[in-house]
Structure formats: structure tokens, C-alpha cells
Amino acid sequence: MTDTTADVWPEPPIAGSEAAAVLGALERQRATLAWKCSGLDGAGLNATVGASTITLGGLLKHLAHVEDSHFARLWLDAPVGAPWDAVDWDAAPDWDYRSAAADTPGQLLARWQQSVTRSRAVVGKALAEGGLDQLGAYTTRGGERPNLRRILLDLVEEYARHAGHADLIRESVDGLTGEDPGR
Numbered sequence: 001m002t003d004t005t006a007d008v009w010p011e012p013p014i015a016g017s018e019a020a021a022v023l024g025a026l027e028r029q030r031a032t033l034a035w036k037c038s039g040l041d042g043a044g045l046n047a048t049v050g051a052s053t054i055t056l057g058g059l060l061k062h063l064a065h066v067e068d069s070h071f072a073r074l075w076l077d078a079p080v081g082a083p084w085d086a087v088d089w090d091a092a093p094d095w096d097y098r099s100a101a102a103d104t105p106g107q108l109l110a111r112w113q114q115s116v117t118r119s120r121a122v123v124g125k126a127l128a129e130g131g132l133d134q135l136g137a138y139t140t141r142g143g144e145r146p147n148l149r150r151i152l153l154d155l156v157e158e159y160a161r162h163a164g165h166a167d168l169i170r171e172s173v174d175g176l177t178g179e180d181p182g183r
Helices: 018-037 056-075 095-102 105-129 148-174
Strands: none
Touching: 018 056, 018 105, 018 148, 056 095, 056 105, 056 148, 105 148
16 A cells, blocks of 8 residues: 555656646645555445445546556557456446445455556656657547546546545545545
């Protein structure tokens, strides 16, 4: 698990490059999700709030899929890989959320961390070769290709939305609240 103590909590730079600001915002959202999901057993990762069926374990598995699919599909125009490539997404569009209950907390955290590690490597390589204006390999039906900026901002948006879900679910499990550990 990412170290999420207050002294190493990721902060976007106050004044930095555009890439550093975008990546800083994404790392902060990743760290928030990691913190909200840390230290829980299977029951904690399977807790829901109200009428929602979303669980913290489901969020981890879903965001692992998002990490892998955004960069494989949109940046590299490559197959997503296992386990995502074996899923009939038309028949089971919420497979990532629903199947998480069958995984252990360790499996869920490891899958998510591995996906984040792959994404960081792809982004690091891409930034070393150019800036955020670089176009991904994927081409839409309309002939457009997403740039790295758009892919990263979509990922920031995805994490921000789900960090809100994680806030509510985690509070219902054991009362943990707040934005940052130790603050």
C-alpha cells in the first residue's frame, strides 16, 4: 500500500509545470482512495451505504480496470489484458464491481497497485518523450486521437468521483472521516 502518512501525503505543486499539476492531482486522488481502503478486512471492503451496492473492494477493482484500460486502449491502442480481456462487458457491464466480493482484500489491493504501477510507467515514459499534447495511438470513429492531457484529466475525474463514494462507505464501516491521514 502507498505510504499515506501526513509527512508524505501527495500534494500537487503550488507552482509547477502543467504535467506536474495534473499528475499531482491524480496522485492525491489515488492516495485518498488507498487511505480510505486501508486496514480493512473483507467485511469492511464489502460494506455498502444506503441503497447503493458500491463497495470499497468494488471501487478498487473498478479503478484497477480504469487504470489499465485508459492507458492500454487510449494511449497505446493495445488490448487491455487479463483479467479484463476475459470479461463479456456487454453481458456483465458491472463485472468489476460485482466480482470484487469473491476476491480477498490482498488480491484487490495488489491488483489495483499493479495497475497504478503500470500506468505510472506508461505516463513516465510518455512524458520523457514529450509533453501533455502528445496524441495517443487510439483513433475514434471520427478520426480524433486523445492527447495525454485528456487521458490524465479523465483519470483524475474518475478518482475524484469515486473518492467521494469511498468517503461515505468508509465512514459507515468504522467512522473514519477526513481528507488526509493525520490532519
